Amino acid sequence: MAINSAAIRWHGNSLELLDQRLLPTQTVWLTISDSQQAANAIREMVVRGAPAIGIAAAYGLALEAQRLGDNASLPALATAIECLASSRPTAVNLFWALERLQRTAGERTGSELVQALIEDAESIHQEDLAANRRMGEFGAALLSPGATLYTHCNTGALATGGHGTALGIIRSAWEAGTLAGVYAGETRPWLQGSRLTSWELLNDGIPVTLVADSSAGQLMAQGKIDAVIVGADRITANGDTANKIGTYTLAVLAKHHGIPFIVAAPLSTLDSELPDGSHIVIEERDGSEIRQIQGKPVAPAHCPVYNPAFDVTPASLISAIVTERGVIDAPDTSKVLAHLQASH
Numbered sequence: 177m178a179i180n181s182a183a184i185r186w187h188g189n190s191l192e193l194l195d196q197r198l199l200p201t202q203t204v205w206l207t208i209s210d211s212q213q214a215a216n217a218i219r220e221m222v223v224r225g226a227p228a229i230g231i232a233a234a235y236g237l238a239l240e241a242q243r244l245g246d247n248a249s250l251p252a253l254a255t256a257i258e259c260l261a262s263s264r265p266t267a268v269n270l271f272w273a274l275e276r277l278q279r280t281a282g283e284r285t286g287s288e289l290v291q292a293l294i295e296d297a298e299s300i301h302q303e304d305l306a307a308n309r310r311m312g313e314f315g316a317a318l319l320s321p322g323a324t325l326y327t328h329c330n331t332g333a334l335a336t337g338g339h340g341t342a343l344g345i346i347r348s349a350w351e352a353g354t355l356a357g358v359y360a361g362e363t364r365p366w367l368q369g370s371r372l373t374s375w376e377l378l379n380d381g382i383p384v385t386l387v388a389d390s391s392a393g394q395l396m397a398q399g400k401i402d403a404v405i406v407g408a409d410r411i412t413a414n415g416d417t418a419n420k421i422g423t424y425t426l427a428v429l430a431k432h433h434g435i436p437f438i439v440a441a442p443l444s445t446l447d448s449e450l451p452d453g454s455h456i457v458i459e460e461r462d463g464s465e466i467r468q469i470q471g472k473p474v475a476p477a478h479c480p481v482y483n484p485a486f487d488v489t490p491a492s493l494i495s496a497i498v499t500e501r502g503v504i505d506a507p508d509t510s511k512v513l514a515h516l517q518a519s520h
């Protein structure tokens with residue numbers, strides 16, 4: 177079945193990914209033929225955003241089974257699974273999708289396995305879009321009419337199966353007429369806010385103002401922000417949330433200014449196996465991402481750099497987590513686990 181979303185085109189037996197590194201100036205689609213290419217696309221940020229990474233990994237594994245044809249089996253896919261799993265460490269959706277496909281594979285082999293993996297990858301893609309729409313409704317209902325929001329990184333259609341998580345709530349609130357506008361932080365070093373979020377919002381006609389990440393405190397102090405809304409790469413059992421570097425800073429600022437701090441993520445981002453955020457592996461990326469901006473030097477060539485891609489916001493700073501199941505107010509372990517159990 178063909179499924180097209182903003183950054184992922186699945187044609188039933190072949191995959192194209194929008195090269196998000198080139199947005200907003202160029203629109204280039206890359207053909208992905210096997211698990212190795214899918215893993216490289218994830219590692220190199222062609223496709224990014226936790227749910228989109230999971231979807232791309234699922235299609236990558238299905239393509240690998242398709243390539244193996246009659247020889248396809250779970251043991252024959254072991255190297256591909258390992259390769260995909262090592263592409264990026266923090267977004268749990270990647271591991272969630274690979275584990276789901278392995279359960280689907282079971283003892284199947286050959287064309288039966290190929291078909292089962294393709295269908296499951298397609299379901300993951302479609303379910304994510306549906307989850308985002310439900311999240312959008314639950315999240316929009318939390319906002320006061322005329323709200324102005326601050327968001328970070330990109331959590332939109334590009335980062336998901338469509339609509340978006342935090343950006344999906346922004347879209348739904350705009351559709352419902354309850355949103356005044358959005359400030360988007362530019363999100364150094366990859367500039368997902370300036371390159372992707374502002375692009376998505378402008379395309380939808382939603383009022384967006386781009387700011388340097390360091391403007392957030394000043395905006396809050398001026399009373400210009402009614403709520404901060406962000407996505408997540410992994411939420412542990414107690415509600416601690418890993419998300420794009422800079423999220424924790426925003427949560428501390430929001431707490432100081434008495435501003436609600438809302439996290440939106442599908443259930444596939446909840447990792448109840450980890451008790452708290454101290455167990456989350458935080459990806460560290462190459463120093464060149466800080467020393468350069470899009471290949472242009474902005475620091476001495478050999479300057480030492482620390483470049484964590486994510487940080488962890490403690491649950492105590494989070495007002496609410498929104499999933500497709502509903503809202504977890506003031507999250508803690510008992511509420512997160514109850515929410516997860518209710519979803520089964």
Ligand SMILES: CSC[C@@H](O)[C@@H](O)C(=O)COP(=O)(O)O
Binds near residue numbers: 328340419420
């Ligand atoms: C719906 S996307 C949620 C998160 O994955 C997003 O906020 C984020 O941190 C993305 O980081 P990225 O490094 O661009 O993959």
